[in-house]
Amino acid sequence: QKEVEQDPGPLSVPEGAIVSLNCTYSNSAFQYFMWYRQYSRKGPELLMYTYSSGNKEDGRFTAQVDKSSKYISLFIRDSQPSDSATYLCAGNSGYALNFGKGTSLLVTP
């Protein structure tokens, strides 16, 4: 069983919708969490980083971590077709990032 679980989707929403992407994790030793975005045929790129429980906002994106329930969320407001990608959550483990399987998101015009 992976330490980070993520629903693979696909998730399809209309343009302008609020998107909620979620992960659960089992490793209590995770100290920080990241969301990576991966476009088709590209490498992942860092989208959001959070070190502790709480919310972090960056433009249309909000990352939320609840360490008590081991739950990680990414919210996208006013979603755009350009947000269509796979979103990967990750926590640090040893000398690596432990990734979820990724959620495929499609935002339709």
Added chain:
Amino acid sequence: EAQVTQNPRYLITVTGKKLTVTCSQNMNHEYMSWYRQDPGLGLRQIYYSMNVEVTDKGDVPEGYKVSRKEKRNFPLILESPSPNQTSLYFCASSLRWTETYNEQFFGPGTRLTVL
């Protein structure tokens, strides 16, 4: 432009024929890593290197070797590839590994098919 480059981007080979996938970064990063990405399994770490002197196994090292002779390069070697190594491979680097923050920059990926 700061980047991680990988070569080749696509490779089709046959079982048992040794191959090397190169990875190079121009950001003076200490930490480098290799991942493979498979449908339904996600990204899994193969090997990582904290610096030129330290290299260690990740979650799925069987069938792979790495080399870190200089800071910028971290090639992935498949001595005798098998069909179960057909996958999408990513090299990544970060400035250094810390306990609080490690943004890894990923290369564009190498799609390997072993027949």
